[in-house]
Amino acid sequence: MRFITKSVLIGASLFIPLKDVLAVELYQFYPACDFEIVDTIKVGTRFGSSGRSADAQSLANARQEVINNILDIAQARDVGGVILTKKSVVLDDNSSESKIIRNRVSFTAQLVNNCAKDAALSAKATPYDANGLRKFALNFESKIRAKKQHTITYEVNTDKLPLPPIKSLSIDFEQGVFGLPLQSTYDEAAALFGRPAGVYALDDDLLLVSYGRDFWLTFLNDKLVSVTNKNIWFSNELLSMFDFDARFESQKWRILDVASYDMPMVDIEKGLNSQQNSLYMIQRENASRVISIHGTTKAVERNKPPQYVASYFTYALKNSEQRKLDIALNTHIANMLSQHIYDHVALTDVETLKSYAIGQVRSNRDTQLLIMDNHLVVDVTGSTVNKVYLLDSVFSTNQLTTNSPWRFGDLQQGQSVEAVKSQLGDDIFSFQDVIEISDEHFNQELFFSGYGDETLLSSAEIIFY
Numbered sequence: 001m002r003f004i005t006k007s008v009l010i011g012a013s014l015f016i017p018l019k020d021v022l023a024v025e026l027y028q029f030y031p032a033c034d035f036e037i038v039d040t041i042k043v044g045t046r047f048g049s050s051g052r053s054a055d056a057q058s059l060a061n062a063r064q065e066v067i068n069n070i071l072d073i074a075q076a077r078d079v080g081g082v083i084l085t086k087k088s089v090v091l092d093d094n095s096s097e098s099k100i101i102r103n104r105v106s107f108t109a110q111l112v113n114n115c116a117k118d119a120a121l122s123a124k125a126t127p128y129d130a131n132g133l134r135k136f137a138l139n140f141e142s143k144i145r146a147k148k149q150h151t152i153t154y155e156v157n158t159d160k161l162p163l164p165p166i167k168s169l170s171i172d173f174e175q176g177v178f179g180l181p182l183q184s185t186y187d188e189a190a191a192l193f194g195r196p197a198g199v200y201a202l203d204d205d206l207l208l209v210s211y212g213r214d215f216w217l218t219f220l221n222d223k224l225v226s227v228t229n230k231n232i233w234f235s236n237e238l239l240s241m242f243d244f245d246a247r248f249e250s251q252k253w254r255i256l257d258v259a260s261y262d263m264p265m266v267d268i269e270k271g272l273n274s275q276q277n278s279l280y281m282i283q284r285e286n287a288s289r290v291i292s293i294h295g296t297t298k299a300v301e302r303n304k305p306p307q308y309v310a311s312y313f314t315y316a317l318k319n320s321e322q323r324k325l326d327i328a329l330n331t332h333i334a335n336m337l338s339q340h341i342y343d344h345v346a347l348t349d350v351e352t353l354k355s356y357a358i359g360q361v362r363s364n365r366d367t368q369l370l371i372m373d374n375h376l377v378v379d380v381t382g383s384t385v386n387k388v389y390l391l392d393s394v395f396s397t398n399q400l401t402t403n404s405p406w407r408f409g410d411l412q413q414g415q416s417v418e419a420v421k422s423q424l425g426d427d428i429f430s431f432q433d434v435i436e437i438s439d440e441h442f443n444q445e446l447f448f449s450g451y452g453d454e455t456l457l458s459s460a461e462i463i464f465y
Helices: 056-076 186-193 265-272 331-343 350-356 417-424
Strands: 002-007 029-031 036-046 081-090 104-113 121-125 170-172 198-201 206-210 216-220 223-228 281-286 289-299 307-317 359-362 368-371 376-381 384-390 429-431 434-438 442-451 454-464
Touching (some): 056 104, 081 429, 081 434, 186 206, 265 289, 265 307, 331 350, 331 376, 350 384, 417 454
Parallel strands (some): 002 036
Antiparallel strands (some): 029 121, 081 104, 198 206, 216 223, 281 289, 359 368, 368 376, 376 384, 384 454, 429 434
């Protein structure tokens, strides 16, 4: 990775627009393919302001200046796009008292080429928007109790070979979902669809399996009890990190040879001779099995009732119940990781980390996410730990029995900015809702959100070098 820096003095009233570079796109979403990373660069600038300290406008101008410089470099390198992957901000409130400009901002960026000109982008958002601001949305909840750990023994697909095609997109009582009937085993599902992208041991007898973000299988005692295309388990914060599975994203399913994706629910009512309930859901039963078609609002016109269309399906055993999850805080791994980061204690091998995980999911073709508890997620490639995430919540909070704040070293979710700063000392960089800590081994960003009159620690991301 190459580092490029420029020193500039920016007045608070100076406006620097984002450069209009037609040949280079600042990607807001990742390409929907195995795109080419031509180079990774780091570009920075120093800046001052008209007052005693750096203000928001000066910082915004500096961010735009750096982004413009990155786009210039990308254009000179004749690449098609730029992805901002990391930001560093250093602010010195007393910079005006010194001749040295200590304020600086830098971005790490990937110079990339999409698989073809104007090729499609995926729904997976890049980390930073066009203004260089981090994209994240958080909810603050708090409650959890401890429980024993589970060991993953199922394989997750990390091969680069294509997965088998889906031979049938039909859903009915005879063949089940795409040829997989209820009561099938995990091995039978893997034989039909290939090894899954994600496997999650939610309880001693409860296993959740995912293919991308749009196909979910639930096994009870190794027997398939439910299939759906709707995520009800994970928060959007975690789901945005999952890899896609194009086989299921197209939503070309057909239920009982009548209902299809985006079809008006009123037309499905007629075709199945069934009435939707107050939740805009149509159900058909057969023996011990039930197929549910869930409608969502497509469009709302003034003075007209909203139109509902088929968006989700569930095929399940009648007696299967959605169980609340009791997820333990993995204090052992959290302590191990924090000691590795702050005290330079040797980190255990990745296979040991996997043995403590309650879930493994592919983030892309080379990277896996190890879900340790409701907050702690470890990003690994092969035998290397790349990142550690401390999320607001891995699971949808309405699926949890209890949920307590995360702890990592001396840090705890819900602490105030002042409390965190007093713990970390002077060797930090901070601005508004972000505090950054770094050395030659790692970079840690702490993210804060406002709750009422307070700004509290919500999540964190640690990158290893």
